[in-house]
Amino acid sequence: MNRWRGFLFILLAAFFLSACATGNEEEQETGNQDQTATESESGDEEAHEANDTSEEEVLVSLVNSEGEMVATATLTEGEAGVDIRLEGENLPSGTKGFHIHEEGKCETPDFESAGGHYNPTNAEHGFEHPDGPHAGDLSNIEVAEDGTVEEEVTAEMITLEKNGENTVYTDEGTALVIHSEEDDYNSQPSGDAGDRIACGVIGE
Structure with a gap:
């Protein structure tokens, strides 16, 4: 058992x-x-x-009125907006206006095809205007006596996020433009910055 x-x-x-x-x-x-x-x-x-979300790094090639590449810009999404690093040569020396324009077209010789400043908020032009600035308004750049430029500016009102508010990737596209004169940050509609001497399509 x-x-x-x-x-x-x-x-x-x-x-x-x-x-x-x-x-x-x-x-x-x-x-x-x-x-x-x-x-x-x-x-x-x-x-x-x-x-x-945004592109990690966007490269833009800027050409002059003769179609020759004179500068490159590197755009990255930063903490305060889009950081733009500009490097170039063979440019006229002095202080120059620098903007983001509302059309992704850079037709030589005058680049009028780029339209006006990128302005999705319908603001007035200029950092010193009480109803400004445009989203595409950028700080002036300084071209050295030898025609070279190396500047970093921040576009605080735009984004590289394709579906974000004030994105540079609009249906019309956008472009970076260097002007012949200094932007006074107040005059309408473009700060009395003179002719457009270089242009590059963003995201092309």
């Missing part, structure tokens, strides 16, 4: 251990599936966000 009781006890113990192991495997498999699903959903969200 004791032998049968012992044998029965062993069978019950084996069955109990087998059931526990199966349960643990099922829980582990369910956990792995949940984790995989979560990671997949997270990846999909990140991919979707990446499609809607």
